Amino acid sequence: RKEFVDLYVSYMLNESIQKPFEDFKRGFLRGCPTEKWKMFLPVELQIVLQGHTQFDWHLLQENVEYTWYKKLDRTIRDFWAVFHDLPEEKKKMFLAFVSGSDRIPLYGLERFEFSIQDPQAENPDELYPSANTCSHILLLPR
Numbered sequence: 001r002k003e004f005v006d007l008y009v010s011y012m013l014n015e016s017i018q019k020p021f022e023d024f025k026r027g028f029l030r031g032c033p034t035e036k037w038k039m040f041l042p043v044e045l046q047i048v049l050q051g052h053t054q055f056d057w058h059l060l061q062e063n064v065e066y067t068w069y070k071k072l073d074r075t076i077r078d079f080w081a082v083f084h085d086l087p088e089e090k091k092k093m094f095l096a097f098v099s100g101s102d103r104i105p106l107y108g109l110e111r112f113e114f115s116i117q118d119p120q121a122e123n124p125d126e127l128y129p130s131a132n133t134c135s136h137i138l139l140l141p142r
Contacts, residue, residue: 051103057084057091059109068118075142076116100133116140 037045061080069076083091092102104112114136121127124141131138 051101052108053103055091055095055104056109060112060114063110063112063114065113065115066117067115068120069116069140075118075140079116079140098131098133098138099136112136114138118142 040048061083066073066076083094086094095104096102098114099112116138117140119127119130119139119141121141127139127141129138129140
């Protein structure tokens with residue numbers, strides 16, 4: 001029985017996927033030659049491919065630039081109070097709303113450019129917050 005289980009597991013995890021894996025590997029290496037990737041440690045390569053997964057949200061707050069707002073405006077203070085009370089998953093959803101991704105690129109939050117702007121609408125109560133994901137801008141009505 002042990003031999004059967006060992007052979008079956010080997011077949012399922014190795015032999016049955018060998019051809020599809022080789023096709024994938026050949027295509028991947030065509031676009032991403034291994035010589036270029038050898039300079040990275042595995043953990044560094046993971047960050048390059050996936051981005052950071054651990055965030056210092058206070059660092060994000062420190063690096064925000066404000067347009068037509070000041071750091072101590074009531075709207076901004078309320079925004080950050082609510083933001084820091086959110087669970088981690090909701091904060092990542094906010095990051096995806098503003099930047100198009102729930103991950104921070106390789107360079108980290110300390111160099112992540114993000115701004116909050118007042119859309120300067122005549123009646124801000126009729127607007128919802130919106131975002132420009134290309135420029136990492138949150139349009140936050142007063």
